[in-house]
Amino acid sequence: MTALRPTDEAGVLAAVADAVATGTSLEILGAGSKRGLGRPVAAGRTLDLTGLSGVTFYEPEELVIAVRPGTPLAEVGHLLASRGQALAFEPPDLGPLYGAPADVGTIGGMIAANLSGPRRIKAGAARDHMLGIRAVSGRGEIFKSGGRVVKNVTGYDMSKGLTGSFGTLAVFTELTLKVLPAPQTATTLMWTGLADDAAVAVLSRALGSPADVSGAAHLPASVAADFGFSGPATLLRLEGIAPSVADRAARLAALLADAGPAEAMGGEPGLDLWRAIRDVAPFAATPGTVVWKISVAPTAGPKVVARLPAALPSTAGSRHFYDWGGGLVWLALDPTSADDAGAAAIRAAIAAEGGGHATLVRAPAELRARIPVFEPQPGPLAALTARLRAQFDPLGILNPGRMVAKD
CATH class of the missing domain: 3.30.70 (Alpha-Beta Plaits)
Known part of the structure; x- marks a missing residue:
């Protein structure tokens, strides 16, 4: 398969315009670390976006960053961490799940798949942090949506609509996201020995409390053993400034005392545990x-x-x-x-x-080719989705078959 590797937006536009003119389908890729997520794509060419890399705009005081889609997510994370900030939705690194190395995934791939980690229960999904995009549609046209401030949208919010579209509607050339201060400290409370239903009841009570929980997970015994626990582990994470975290942890442990004594975990062991949950x-x-x-x-x-x-x-x-x-x-x-x-x-x-x-x-690809990878949509929603694709990519040249079987 022929691979195209543009280094700027003009190159992306030229590649898509040529594909439109020749009727050639394109597989849109970043680092390819999540290539196994979705149905297999059969395309004539690969459009590799790793050449579109780098931060184009970062204003820490305004809590806004704009990056090109091929920028490694780890690179963005390191930059934000140097200013005490982070992507609050805690994007996972799923590369190792598919046999790829850690820390090679790109921010474009993460947004295309709308991936969010444990903090989603507090911070929302990836699409909730999208402020704007620049992209090339399947018609071979450059367009933009949103901007660099939080309240910038009237009408249809295309930057959020394209998040989670798996490259089937347009090719990103720039992404603008909201960032937030990184938590100063974190504590994890752990209860052991709870069955699944009892553990979820504990998690629900915690999430319904004023404790401002940022992570709520339960590991049955077979999975908890991977972390060195001797039985099921029920986990609640609290983040913020140290005095607030300590006070909320004490109140939460008292509220859930009927579930048994809680063990507190902080520092690197706690961080490693939640990273492992985040990354499956x-x-x-x-x-x-x-x-x-x-x-x-x-x-x-x-x-x-x-x-x-x-x-x-x-x-x-x-x-x-x-x-x-x-x-x-x-x-x-x-x-x-x-x-x-x-x-x-x-x-x-x-x-x-x-x-x-x-x-x-x-x-395996054979399985993903013959059964619905994503939840089948009801008729009216499927029809709406098809009309949206027809507007953005009428020839079906972008990642054909990635989300649903190609007609």
């Missing part, structure tokens, strides 16, 4: 499994998991853990557990427990 590290170490990301109401998470053994031919070796207070379930299955990697059983369980969606995050 327990499943990165088991490359032979398929991995599902299930989003439901927090109290429904354990119920969905409990339905699966009866619905799947085999759940031997399966593992799971919870983030976002129980609303996000990471599930690893043996690929032979069902012909469809468990898609029908998982989506039926979700529907039976109030609805939500499931994404097949990691699986």
Whole structure:
């Protein structure tokens, strides 16, 4: 496959315009660390955006940064950290989940996939921090949306709309994001020995309290063992200035005293633990499994998991853990557990427990080509999505088939 590697917006425009003129499809790539997320793309050429790298605008006092899409996310993180700031939605590094090295993913890929970590329950998703974009549409036209201040949008907010579109609508050439001060300190409270439903009840009570929790996860015994814990671990993170964190931690431990005594964890062990949860590290170490990301109401998470053994031919070796207070379930299955990697059983369980969606995050290309990787959309929403694609990319040349099977 021919690879194109432009170094500026004009080069991107020329590449897309030529693709439009010749009817040649393009696979849009950054570092390729998340190439296995979504359906396989069959394209005539690769448009490699790693040549569009660097920070174009950074005003720490205004809490705004603008970067080119091929900029390594780690580079952005280091720059922000040097000024005591961070991307508050805690973007994960999923490269190792797909066998890639750590810290090679780009900010364009992260925004294209709308990836957010444990702090999403407090700070919101990646798209909530988007202020503006410059991009080239599938028509071969440059456009921009938003700007460099928080209140800058009237009408349709394309910068948020394109976040999570997996490169199927337009090619980013610049991204402007809101940044926030990094937490000065963090403490994690841990309870041990709780079953899934009891643990999620604890997480829900904590999230409903005034404690301002920024991380709420539960690791069943099989996953907790990866971290050296002897049994299930229920985790709540508090961040901020030290006196506030200490006071809130004491109040939260007292509120949840009926769940047992809480162990406090801080410093590097706590940071490492939440990074591992953020990056789905327990499943990165088991490359032979398929991995599902299930989003439901927090109290429904354990119920969905409990339905699966009866619905799947085999759940031997399966593992799971919870983030976002129980609303996000990471599930690893043996690929032979069902012909469809468990898609029908998982989506039926979700529907039976109030609805939500499931994404097949990691699986062999053959599986991702024949089953819906993303939650199938209801008819009206699918029609709206198709009309949106027709406006931005009428010839279907950008990442064809990445999200749904190509017509």
